[in-house]
Amino acid sequence: MGQKVHPLGFRVNINKNYHSNWFVKPSNYSLLLFQDHLIRESIYNYFELINNSKNKKNLNDLIVITNIYISRKFDQININISIVSLNNEFFEIVHKLQKLLTINLMKLVNNNRNFSNSSKISVTLKESSEINVNAIFIAKCLIIDLENRIPFRRALKNIIGVVQKQKELLGIKIRVSGRLNGIEMARSEWVRKGRIPLQTLIANIEYSNDFAHTKYGLLGIKVWIYKR
Structure with missing residues (x-):
């Protein structure tokens, strides 16, 4: 029976990069990995609510996350989110959305015991240029x-x-x-x-x-x- 390899994981460090970048002691590795999972899950749920509040069946109103890249330096968590949308009006409110998303993630950090109370979050939203080949x-x-x-x-x-x-x-x-x-x-x-x-x-x-x-x-x- 043929065994299938994930085409992206197969190419990591060749022409694909990891979606997280940080260094930690082996004893804390699983904790930070779980934190990344909670952050990504919260971001996807946030944008799912935005899509559901609009006409989900209309492609022009859809906001699609193409990548979430998380990097850490001490207690600073930097999150870069790549987004694709055919709605030009969406990118006019990016700065407002960044603030709301940052507040939402800070609530996650402060209310979850898996995070340190001193953790700080920075969110950056950017438009992905390759729409039709994504x-x-x-x-x-x-x-x-x-x-x-x-x-x-x-x-x-x-x-x-x-x-x-x-x-x-x-x-x-x-x-x-x-x-x-x-x-x-x-x-x-x-x-x-x-x-x-x-x-x-x-x-x-x-x-x-x-x-x-x-x-x-x-x-x-x-x-x-x-x-x-």
């Missing part, structure tokens, strides 16, 4: 189409048609699994354009997996992107 954003676009009951083949065709026009794209593969179009038996369908050299470590591969909630159950979505 695997996470493409997966979210496909989720919206599938949850709006668009047939999966048409949804895949629409996304591939937009993405393959990008100059920096060398290949893309999308796999959808589950009760596609409401059929009784679950199956998997995939589409690929260009090359996806998963065994070439120096290849710049982006990967994302997510779920679409439909009336027939969950649909699993995986996206691989090979870019320059």
Whole structure:
């Protein structure tokens, strides 16, 4: 039986970086790792509330987190959040959102015994420049189409048609699994354009997996992107 390796973890320290950067004694490693998990979970939940307060089925109102990078220096916790959004009005309130998110995370630190009371948090939001070649954003676009009951083949065709026009794209593969179009038996369908050299470590591969909630159950979505 074939064993699958995560395409991002496979390339760490080659052309991918860790999402956290800090040094600690081995006895405290698990504690800081758990703190990072709590911070990321709180950030994702915060933006999920923002998306739910708007029209979640409208792609233009969607805010997608593409990366959360956490670094530490003594009791200072620096958090850099990369965001993709098609709504230009969102980036006009970034500074206000940074303050609200910082306050929200400080409450987490002060009310959770896993954190030191002297911990300080700094949050930076930045816009990701690569929208149409970002695997996470493409997966979210496909989720919206599938949850709006668009047939999966048409949804895949629409996304591939937009993405393959990008100059920096060398290949893309999308796999959808589950009760596609409401059929009784679950199956998997995939589409690929260009090359996806998963065994070439120096290849710049982006990967994302997510779920679409439909009336027939969950649909699993995986996206691989090979870019320059």
